[in-house]
Amino acid sequence: MRTHPPELTCNACSDKPDRIVVLGIGNLLWADEGFGVRCIEALQKRYVFADHVELIDGGTQGLYLIQFVQAADALLIFDAIDYGLAPGELKLVRDEEVPRFMGAKKMSLHQTGFQEVLSLAQLTGGYPKQVLLIGCQPEELEDYGGSLRPIVKAAMQEALTLGLTELTHWGAQPQTREVPLSNREAVTMDELALAAYEAQRPGPESACREGDDRFFPAQVG
Template identity: 75%
Template structure:
């Protein structure tokens, strides 16, 4: 786990954003593709934020995310990105470079869709004034029903620390969670939360990756 040496953490900013959107994108059913969603899940379970901070499990929603991007003054994105670096390496990309970067580094259909979201936000003149992409180099994607690989799971801790630091810098007031998280508040269903997802996974010899019973039940 490491941060790409050319990157700094917080970026100088002007006025504090009035609306902060923290967005995790990816597909948690495909191993390291779930990095972004798992980051949002962990942030919500560990921290509370000011009212103007929204945590969004963007999944693979593509253009359906446009309203969240257009409404944000500051946008923080977590995603698995193929930088061509060592697995678990984190790299930060900022502001206008983010849509160009995601357009050049497409790894899956969800990234194609989200790059279109960012481009549309620019075209409509409703692009966030400040954007930070925290991307993690994946190790394994072709594992249906699989979870984050250990090196990527470990990288989450540094990614979360960087994200919390940036949110605080933007005035998002992160504090350790003091009130229990209600079931209806959770960004991921209890059945898909990381611990349950990993615990319930069948043994490798029992789980064909094209037919995990949790998601593709066998016919009676």
């Protein structure tokens, strides 16, 4: 799997931030759009961080996330981004370039809202000193109730490794949990935790995926 530049660590950014925010955005209910939130879920379950680090499931909250962005000295974002790459490929974008990439080819309303958050933070002088976007090219979005496709799910581990390297550079002090968090303690609800969500999803024979033939008959010709 290829990861696209820029380089992971920024040599010009040697100062350790006072407050670090790690943000995953997206919608768990639309297949690969849940990539960012799943990354946050995995980080929280597997690692503990220094007290000045906050992990946030940003979901599709849009402008409601402005307070977290403005309060951060360093911001790490995980999201599914349509870069026009092969499915599952990762691309890293930094600092002032992040808003431009978030709005280059919007996949959903949550990206429109979050691009506005970043732009507002810039206008108000509340833009973090260091920002890193770790974006993954999705394979499938039009699957309501679906989960991550295998190639995107496999990309999570590399994304987490890249994120942990950056967080260590920032002074987040990640440490592996001796006992992983239970689903009830994680940022996602128990029923939406990745394993439960995938296991409990009904099959196509009991839950319509592509439209009900009674109302959406097959096209003729």
